[in-house]
Amino acid sequence: MKEKINKVISKFSDLRKNNEKALITYVVAGYPDIDTSRLIIENLIEHGADIVEVGIPFSDPxxxxxxxxxxxxxxxxxxxxxxxCLKMINLIKSKYSQVPILVMTYSNIIFSRKDAKFLKTAVSCGVDGLIVPDLTFEEAENYLKVAEDLNLATVFLAAPNTDSKRLAKITSISTGFVYMVSVYGITGSRNQFEKYTFDSIRRTLTTTSKLGKPLAVGFGISSAQDAAKMIEAGADGIIIGSSLTKIVSDFSDDKSQMLKSLGAFIEQMKRVCKITN
Structure with a gap:
């Protein structure tokens, strides 16, 4: 029996064949409400998002x-x-079955429900993988086993100062892609990036490329110029989150304008992802 390939892995492979980079978008489920967040995600897909991360609301992010x-x-x-959130994803997947959707959540949500039960429910709703920022590989043995059995992509985070030994381990257990945090600290838009960000991308690529894993960069990317710099440094994908959430916030009273602004922003970012040297 032929092994089923995860949609996240397939997406990066298809993009690579077309000489493109992945545009990964992050949306907070339930903001400003659950129905509007579904419309937002579908709008992002229609305008060029390759992979969608859905953030499950948590009290201590x-x-x-x-x-x-x-x-x-x-x-x-x-x-x-x-x-x-999972029911919303299920509705989206009924229309966009081939678009990879990742859940980004915190370990408390997974483990409070018993990880196997939560992950099985996620799969039944069309989730293709998970990102759990506060889960280290030292604590992830059972999670990794269940995820592998369910063909769920696992994505672990690496920081600019992650040492080579730890980076190799993170890369080896990340079956979807390695998520490189572009800056020290938390998510949010930045006015500029320091030299260490681009040096770190190049350094991290020596490990991820060797092990055949894509590298996506997130945290603080808020413009086409930012995205172009990450791609120029070698990133296989860019992750946009806070900038999208800000647009949603800015136009929370005008849904039509919100969707129009999000669509235009995503089209601009996707054009950058198609520019190759």
Missing amino acids: MADGPIIQKAFAHALEKNVTPDD
Whole structure:
């Protein structure tokens, strides 16, 4: 029986064949409400998003900056639950079955429900992989086994100062891609990036390329210029989150303008991902 290839892996492979980079978008489920967040995700897909990360609202999002924290708080005030988020993903997947969707959540949500049960439910709703920022590989043995059995892509984070030995381990257990944090600290837009970001991308690529894993860069990318610099440094994909959430916040009272602005921003970012040397 032929082994089923995960959609995240297939997407990077297809993009590579077309000499493109991956545009990965992050959306907070339930912000400004669950139905609108579904429309936002579908809109992003229609305008060029290759992979979608769906953030499940959590009360203590240690990796996230103020823009996403505020969105989480808003969603939690509306009593948005993990089950609501998974049901939303299921609806999206009924229309866009080939688009990889990752859940980005914190370990408490997974383990409080018993990881096997949560992951099985996620798979049944069309989730293709998970990103768990506060889960280290030292604590992930059972999670990795269950994920492998369910053909779920695993994505672990590497920082600019991650040493080579640890980076090799992170790369080896990341079956979807390695998520490189571009800056020290939390998510959020940046006015500029330091030289260490681009040096770190190039250094990290020596490990990820050797092990055949894609490298996607996130945290702080807020313009086409930022994206172009990450791609020029060698990134296989870029991850956009806080900038999208800010657009949602800025136009929360005008859904039509919100979707129009998000679509235009994604089209601009996707054009950068198609520019190759």
